[in-house]
Amino acid sequence: MADFGVLTLPAFRGNGHGRHVVRALARHALSRGHEPQYRCQLDNHASVAPHRAGTTKPAIYRRWGTLPDLALDALTARLGRLRAPSSDCTICDLSDAIKLYVAAFQRMPPEALASLLADCGDDPQRREDFMAALFDPPRAAVGQVLDGALARGDLRDDVDRGLLLDLLASLVHDRALFGHAVTSDDEVEQAVHTLLRGVAVDYPKLVEISRKKDGDPQIHHRHA
Incomplete structure (x- = not known):
């Protein structure tokens, strides 16, 4: 299990910074044979959404690879x-x-x-x-x-x-x-x-x- 979280200051959210970091961390964890576990803050709606949907960001990236593919x-x-x-x-x-x-x-x-x-x-x-x-x-x-x-x-x-x-x-x-x-x-x-x-x-x-x-x-x- 690879447990990680990414904190983005509110002023810089919505620009894709966290997405790129999470994707890189998830890929690295998977390459080492670990199961990524992502932690999020409850005031970050973009991070909470996957949890409410019964999934996680790493699971989403494993399935689709990129957000455009998911879209x-x-x-x-x-x-x-x-x-x-x-x-x-x-x-x-x-x-x-x-x-x-x-x-x-x-x-x-x-x-x-x-x-x-x-x-x-x-x-x-x-x-x-x-x-x-x-x-x-x-x-x-x-x-x-x-x-x-x-x-x-x-x-x-x-x-x-x-x-x-x-x-x-x-x-x-x-x-x-x-x-x-x-x-x-x-x-x-x-x-x-x-x-x-x-x-x-x-x-x-x-x-x-x-x-x-x-x-x-x-x-x-x-x-x-």
Whole structure:
């Protein structure tokens, strides 16, 4: 057993000094075959949190190695599994897919997402993990809906799929990262309709299909 504690003056807390020292001590103790035991002060909330969660800082670092790795796992768990809607209604499916996108990112604190993205700047592997875990899944769901719309002939042949996907996703990413506005269901539908007016082969036909799927012609009365 290797028992240790790190004291950081209140004025210098929150800068990562204690984290680096604890990681170094824990690694050294483990390399010597010891079980790290970390002591903390009850007035240091960052140190008390692992104890209240039924674990310890050394145990956390053994499992994840770094705080960004822990944050990535936590945000991935919050994201959950996303399935692309498939009703053969382009308006309905695109709207539902973007709403899933919005809901997924609303479960991620903007400051945590931005901080983790910044940590990826000088670590290509972490960036790859970030993209695979948080960036790609919701985009893939929206992409599947676009593929279905293209296959049905609902979208023009000259549509740039990647650009259209970026346009739809940018609404979610912008607000998720900066946290300056909440994206409502109504705004999602407006965004989808605005884009489809420009890229659909027969926009009025898509609106009619959407009305029939919803079973309520008043839902899209703005687009009648």
